[in-house]
Amino acid sequence: MxxxxxxxxxxxxxxxxxxxxxxxxxxxxxxxxxxxxxxxxxxxxxxxxxxxxxxxxxxxxxxxxxxxxxxxxxxxxxxxxxxxxxxxxxxxxxxxxxxxxxxxxxxxxxxxxxxxxxxxxxxxxxxxxxxxxxxxxxxFAPHQILHGVLVEVYGIGIILNGHSGVGKSETALELVERGHRLVADDIVEIRCVNGNTILGRGANTMISHHMEIRGLGIINISQLYGVGAIRDQKEVQLVVQLEDWDSAKAYDRLGSEQKYKELLGVKVPVIEVPVRPGRNLPIIIEAAAMNERLKNMGYNSAKDFNENVLKWIETGDAKTVYNSNDDSY
Known part of the structure; x- marks a missing residue:
């Protein structure tokens, strides 16, 4: 401690x-x-x-x-x-x-x-x-303060990270509107329990369920959406890094290479989500939460996709399709 x-x-x-x-x-x-x-x-x-x-x-x-x-x-x-x-x-x-x-x-x-x-x-x-x-x-658990938003989506504790103004609170508000729960906004305290579990909660329990929305001000989530929209603490199982869209950056399109972020000595899965107008971030985060649950149950979508592609190539169907293509103009 x-x-x-x-x-x-x-x-x-x-x-x-x-x-x-x-x-x-x-x-x-x-x-x-x-x-x-x-x-x-x-x-x-x-x-x-x-x-x-x-x-x-x-x-x-x-x-x-x-x-x-x-x-x-x-x-x-x-x-x-x-x-x-x-x-x-x-x-x-x-x-x-x-x-x-x-x-x-x-x-x-x-x-x-x-x-x-x-x-x-x-x-x-x-x-x-x-x-x-x-x-x-x-x-006595080691602890650390993070800048971000901690939400629970389909039972998965997710920390939304990103620079100020990228849309973390607005995304969390939309997730609450869709039936998920807020744990803490802006300042999150994490603790390492039992050496391999990261628990997150609001650094100040008196204001942890309040949220700042630019143009609207401070809102009380428990008063607006009820006590079912909040919880006091949650295990951190996924980190979502929100960042402005960079056309020069090569983003992972298959998800075959899992990235991790080390929090208090524990590796937590992390995904990078580029932000630009037209992208529905809450739906993307919901899909990420459900995909993480599948991984915890032993099913990896990217790995299964790769195995199916390899089987398709090995059966010779890919060669048949390639040879049947007419490239003449």
Whole structure:
């Protein structure tokens, strides 16, 4: 993760809902909420509580489930709090108790003395682990800001690139009119998740679904076309480069050579679409999206065309057609 550090307080303040919600609250050690979370992993501290601190992953979020909570109760009965004191000598970001479990009073007090946040969630240990790993995967993912428009066309996430004024927003507006969805206009933030997936969203979620149309001004897509015309984020699966028509440039007419653009180390297919009066860009982009879906399903139109031409030549039909042509005038 680059830029601003991610703290325990940031973790508590994340606006998550549904299957991503962590439902965390702080029950002790509030003075330590500014502690930074530097590692996108969690640790079960059973051995550390017993006093074995060698190779202890103290830089991770410490997860306390039913087993760890039962062990703390045992330490309380045995009046053995030295292990807990030694545990808190490690500079850990925070401790999280699942199942709404309560730490012992000794544990809570030592956490307060060491300014270590203690959090609580009603989720099970397994469910919380799955959710917080997803959160960390997003928060710590490499990210980058792009100038362009991100739309979803037939389920394919497409970034429209091109110089200012080439018609990116107008093309995206026509796609929305045809039933597709806008993710972000003008400023797109992309993140590399799991090392091979590029997720895109608006860099500013408050204005990402607004669009600037020259001569018209700022419009709100969700208000004009409804919430079905927008989505918050989408995987980037295709880049469409819009550029002014250049008669001297040889554009790909077969599509047999796939070009790629590297985004955060991931190669994403890219196509160049020349812009000039009379070309219906939305229909071209729709066809590109459907063609990309076919490629993902294992069918390549250009490859199939080449194979059919070769078969036609091999059967001798091409020679028959050539010889039958009358070139006399």
């Amino acid at each position: 680059t830029g601003k550090k991610f703290t325990v307080l940031d973790l508590l303040n994340l606006e998550l809902s549904g299957y991503d919600a962590l439902d965390l609250k702080c029950i002790a050690g509030r003075r330590g909420l500014p502690r930074a979370i530097t590692v996108p992993e969690i640790n079960r501290p059973g051995l550390a509580l017993s006093g074995f601190l060698e190779s202890f992953a103290g830089n991770r979020v410490q997860l306390f489930g039913r087993g760890e909570a039962a062990f703390l109760q045992r330490l309380l009965k045995e009046k053995n709090i030295e292990s807990i004191k030694n545990f808190f000598t490690q500079d850990m970001p925070c401790c999280v108790f699942t199942y709404n479990l309560e730490p012992t009073e000794d544990f809570r007090q030592i956490a307060e003395d060491n300014c270590c946040p203690v959090l609580q969630t009603p989720l099970s240990s397994t469910e919380f682990s799955n959710r917080i790993i997803r959160v960390f995967s997003n928060q």
